[in-house]
Amino acid sequence: MNGKCKISMAVIRRLPKYHRYLKDLLNRDIKRISSKELSDIIGFTASQIRQDLNNFGGFGQQGYGYNVEELYYEIGKILGLTKDYKTIIIGAGNLGQALANYTNFERVGFEVKALFDINPKLFGIKIRDIEVRDMDNVKEFIKDKDIDIAILCTNKGSAQGVADKLVDSGIKAIWNFAPIDIRVPKDVIVENVNLIESLLTLTYLYKSVNQ
Template identity: 85%
Template sequence: MNGRTKISMAVIRRLPKYHRYLKDLLDRDIKRISSKELSDIIGFTASQIRQDLNNFGGFGQQGYGYNVEELYYEIGKILGLDKTYNTIIVGAGNLGQALANYTNFDKSGFHVKALFDINPKVFGIKIRDIEIKDMDYVGPFIKENDIDIAILCTNKDSAQEVAEILVSNGIKAIWNFAPTDLRVPDDVVVENVHLVESLLTLTYLYRSDE
C-alpha cells in the first residue's frame, strides 16, 4: 500500500468525508479554510483534522490554513481518484440494478462495464446502456475488459462461490453487499456494506435516545 499500511482504518474512513466537504467548499468558491473552520463544518476537532492530514505529509500553512482546491485534489489522489476503474456488478436484482443506475459512479471514475446474473430471463436487458450478461462468461469478460473492481450483490448462499470465481479470474478488489463475510486471499481487498447491520445500528441509536 505504498507506505500507508501503518495508517489506521479510522483515519482512512474519514478521508472520503473530507473529500466530500471540500467539494462543497469548492462549489461555493471558497479558496482557503483553517482547520478550525473545517472543524466547524465537518464536526471533527481541529486537532484531529491536522493529525489526520499530517499522516500524508500535511497540507496547511501556519497563518494561512488550507488551500481548498489543492487539499481536495491531494486527498483525491490519496483515495485513488486520479485514476479510473473498470467495474462489474455481479447480481442483477433490485440492488444491482439500482447501483447500475447510479450516475455518480461514472463521475467519480468508476465505470460499470456490465452486470452479471444467473437468471436467463434478464440476459440482454440494459440498465443505462449497461447490459446484463450470463454469469458463465464473467471470467473472459474480466480479462478482456481489464476489470479492476467487482461489486457483489448476490444472496448470502452464493456469495462465497461467486467471490472465488471473481478472484480466480484476477479480481483484487470486491465491494461486497452480500450479507456475509467473504474468505479471500490476503492480496484481495474487500469492503463490506452490510445494509441490515447498518440499519440495526440506527435502531440501537434511536432506541438509546428514548
C-alpha cells in the same frame, strides 16, 4: 507519507468525507479554509482534522489554513482517484440495478461496464445502457475488459462461490453487499457493506437517545 507509519483504518475511513466536503467547497468557489472552519462544517474537531492530515504530510500553512483545491486533489490522490476504475456488478436484482443507476460512480472515476446474473430472463436487459450478461461469461469479460473492481450483490448462499470465481478471474478488489463475510486471499481487498448491520446500529443509537 512515511512508509514505515501504518495509517489507522479510522483515519482512512474519514478521508472520503473530507474529499466530499472539499468538493462542495470548491463548487461554492471557496479558495481556502482553516481547520476550525472545516471542523464546523464536517463535525470532526479541528485537532482531529490536523492530526488526520498530518499522517500524510500536513498540507496546511500556519495563519493561512488549507488551500481547498490543493487539499481536494491531494486527498483524491491518497484515495487512488488519479485513475479511472472499470467495474462490474454481480447480481442484477433490485440492489444491483439500483447501483447501476447511480450516476455518481462515474463522477469519481468508477465506470460500470456490465452487470452479470444467472437468470436468463435478465440477459440483454440494459440499465442506463449497461447490459445484463450471463454469469457464465464473467471470467472472459473480466480479462477482456481489464476489470478492476467487482460489486457483489448476490444472495448469501451464492456469495462465496461467486467471490471464488471472481478471484480466480483476476479480480483484486470486491465491494461486497452480500449479507455474509466472504473469504478471499490476502492479496484481494474486500470492503463489506452490510445494510442490516448498519440499520441495527441506527436502531441502537435511536434507542439510546429515546429511553
